[in-house]
Amino acid sequence: MNDSSNPVKRFRIEPQTGAAFTIKQGQKIRIIDVEGEQVADLYCFEKEEIEEKLSSGHTTDYNNKLFLSKGDILYSNRSNPMFTIVADKVGKHIMLYAPCSQVMFEKSYGVTEAHPNCLDNLINGLKSYGVQASQITIPLNIFMNIEIDLEGEIKIKSPMSKAGDYIELRAEMDMIVGVTACSAGSCNNFEWTPIDVEIYSGDAVL
Ligand SMILES: [Zn+2]
Numbered sequence: 472m473n474d475s476s477n478p479v480k481r482f483r484i485e486p487q488t489g490a491a492f493t494i495k496q497g498q499k500i501r502i503i504d505v506e507g508e509q510v511a512d513l514y515c516f517e518k519e520e521i522e523e524k525l526s527s528g529h530t531t532d533y534n535n536k537l538f539l540s541k542g543d544i545l546y547s548n549r550s551n552p553m554f555t556i557v558a559d560k561v562g563k564h565i566m567l568y569a570p571c572s573q574v575m576f577e578k579s580y581g582v583t584e585a586h587p588n589c590l591d592n593l594i595n596g597l598k599s600y601g602v603q604a605s606q607i608t609i610p611l612n613i614f615m616n617i618e619i620d621l622e623g624e625i626k627i628k629s630p631m632s633k634a635g636d637y638i639e640l641r642a643e644m645d646m647i648v649g650v651t652a653c654s655a656g657s658c659n660n661f662e663w664t665p666i667d668v669e670i671y672s673g674d675a676v677l
Contacts, residue, residue: 478669484511486663487587489651491596493518494642494670499557501639502613502650503667504632510653511666512570512589512610514597515553518645521602523547527566527609537619539564545611545640553646554611558639561632565612571655580656587654600647607649613638615658629660641673 478501484490494500502511517523529546531537539545540562545554556564569575570589576582594604614632617625652666653659 477671479672480668480670482668484650484652484666484668486652486665487592487654489589489592489596489649490668491593491600491647491649492668492670493600494646494648496642496644497673499639499641499671499673500554500648501558501637501669501671503635503637503669504561504614504630504664505634505667506664507632507634507636508614508630508660508662509632509664509666510615510630510655510658511613512593512651512653513613513640513648514570514593514607514610515646515648516597516600516602516606517547517551517553518647521600521606521647523549523551524606524608525553525566525610530566537565537567539566539611544643547644552643554640554642556638557641558637560636561614561630561638563616563631564638565615565617566609567617568609568612568615570607570610570651571653589651589653589655592651592654593649597647597649602647602649610649612658615653627657630658639671
């Protein structure tokens with residue numbers, strides 16, 4: 472019998488990097504903001520059929536909300552549950568922004584040198600599973616904090632997450648998962664720190 476209080480796997484995503492791994496239905500993943508105020512992007516695919524993948528549009532539709540927290544379900548582009556948020560120390564996450572990319576840094580910030588970014592970090596890990604950059608759409612923007620006014624204008628705020636805060640997601644299918652420690656500026660309060668990942672056995676027979 473598995474001890475569900477101890478992770479079966481634990482690893483650190485260093486600042487401005489990413490990781491990819493597989494997870495089984497019923498397992499839980501805990502994403503930990505080690506030092507606080509650090510956004511993590513998460514994107515996922517059905518393990519055997521990568522045409523089925525995380526969908527911001529479906530998730531917004533079925534949850535009827537823009538801010539995601541405990542009890543909310545992340546859906547695939549085929550309307551199947553992929554993850555359920557089962558614990559959340561912060562209470563506010565979004566699934567609106569594309570992963571930051573080299574092009575985004577060039578267009579939005581005038582960057583001319585190579586800049587670490589979530590899209591490259593996601594694809595670096597996911598390519599070994601056969602994923603191409605064009606297959607990655609909108610990730611779960613974990614710990615990302617925005618405000619939306621009545622006209623729909625968005626302000627990016629510093630994350631509300633403090634050191635050690637986490638979100639826990641239960642996998643509802645077998646998946647390939649990519650997670651990054653974001654490299655963008657204002658959404659991370661202009662500091663780049665690590666993200667820890669823990670995988671728990673959950674209630675499923677593995
Ligand atoms: Zn990013």
